[in-house]
Amino acid sequence: MTTYKYLKGKNVGIIGCPFSGGQPKEGVDEGPIKMVEYGLIDQILEMGWNVEFDGHRKLTDLKPADDPNIGRLKKPRYVSRVTKAVADAVESNLRRGQLALTLGGDHSLALGTVSGTLSVYPEACLIWIDAHADINTPDTTESGNLHGCPVSFLLAVDDLIQKRVSEFSWLKPRLRPDKLVYIGLRDVDPPEKEILKKYGIKAFSMYHVDKYGIGKVVEMALDAVNPKRDLPIHLSFDVDALDPTVAPSTGTPVRGGLTFREGHYICEAIHETGLLVSVDLMEVNPSLEDEVSVFETVTVGCSLVRCCLGETLL
Ligand SMILES: NC(=[NH2+])NCCC[C@H](N)C(=O)O
Numbered sequence: 001m002t003t004y005k006y007l008k009g010k011n012v013g014i015i016g017c018p019f020s021g022g023q024p025k026e027g028v029d030e031g032p033i034k035m036v037e038y039g040l041i042d043q044i045l046e047m048g049w050n051v052e053f054d055g056h057r058k059l060t061d062l063k064p065a066d067d068p069n070i071g072r073l074k075k076p077r078y079v080s081r082v083t084k085a086v087a088d089a090v091e092s093n094l095r096r097g098q099l100a101l102t103l104g105g106d107h108s109l110a111l112g113t114v115s116g117t118l119s120v121y122p123e124a125c126l127i128w129i130d131a132h133a134d135i136n137t138p139d140t141t142e143s144g145n146l147h148g149c150p151v152s153f154l155l156a157v158d159d160l161i162q163k164r165v166s167e168f169s170w171l172k173p174r175l176r177p178d179k180l181v182y183i184g185l186r187d188v189d190p191p192e193k194e195i196l197k198k199y200g201i202k203a204f205s206m207y208h209v210d211k212y213g214i215g216k217v218v219e220m221a222l223d224a225v226n227p228k229r230d231l232p233i234h235l236s237f238d239v240d241a242l243d244p245t246v247a248p249s250t251g252t253p254v255r256g257g258l259t260f261r262e263g264h265y266i267c268e269a270i271h272e273t274g275l276l277v278s279v280d281l282m283e284v285n286p287s288l289e290d291e292v293s294v295f296e297t298v299t300v301g302c303s304l305v306r307c308c309l310g311e312t313l314l
């Protein structure tokens with residue numbers, strides 16, 4: 001039995017975020033809708049959690065009539081408004097002692113989820129599971145897609161803060177580089193590598209997963225950001241961290257990813273700490289690939305979430 005240090009019992013508030021504005025492919029907004037249609041809420045209830053979910057957010061209402069690029073950044077006003085609303089929702093769940101579970105949608109949503117978590121728990125650490133580092137700045141992004149940038153906006157380091165655009169002035173960069181760790185990386189842009197190096201950000205790529213095994217990697221990741229195992233944890237899981245054979249329906253798949261078990265192990269081990277307060281499950285895109293791929297990707301999204309909430313074989 002896991003005891004939860006920061007939650008008031010087994011209470012979870014689900015924030016369904018049908019949003020695709022942080023990247024160009026339609027359909028990622030259907031990710032949360034499909035996960036709920038596949039029975040995720042009932043599965044969580046069956047595990048003995050109290051679930052608060054009053055339907056998906058109406059995020060398209062926040063779409064501005066006009067949203068020209070700012071520099072290279074695409075849809076900056078839309079992403080800003082949406083992620084501000086998501087930050088408030090996460091914050092409200094956490095203040096009521098719930099675990100905040102955000103279903104995406106593209107990974108720009110983490111601008112909101114992580115801000116919301118850090119406004120309640122400034123000492124929280126961030127574990128980012130992804131093929132990508134999502135740490136481009138407005139200057140370094142080649143694509144202009146904000147789902148490739150959230151981490152740089154969140155980091156509390158002076159020269160990155162200076163690069164930020166005023167559209168996101170609501171966002172307080174509170175994440176210290178030593179509170180961030182990555183697992184699963186294998187497609188990191190050259191300027192992103194520079195940023196990781198410059199700030200000494202801990203990152204376990206697929207090379208490290210192969211070298212040490214996932215058990216050791218998760219332990220080393222926790223040692224890096226949560227050495228005493230006493231700080232709240234925000235887990236941001238991009239489904240493209242998994243190998244495309246396991247989770248094919250996602251916008252930016254990269255070969256050579258985590259196996260089904262490695263992905264689930266990460267969630268199980270982090271749940272076991274009893275420190276998890278906030279979880280993101282992002283980038284499930286049910287409009288990509290064939291029917292079987294969609295089924296596999298949506299069901300794997302649901303089972304990762306269940307493992308975060310304590311599902312195990314025994
Ligand atoms: N959340 C994601 N899937 N991000 C992919 C980012 C890809 C690339 N690095 C970019 O900046 O556009």
Ligand SMILES: [Mn+2]
Binds near residue numbers: 131
């Ligand atoms: Mn990714």
Ligand SMILES: [Mn+2]
Binds near residue numbers: 107130132134
């Ligand atoms: Mn990502």
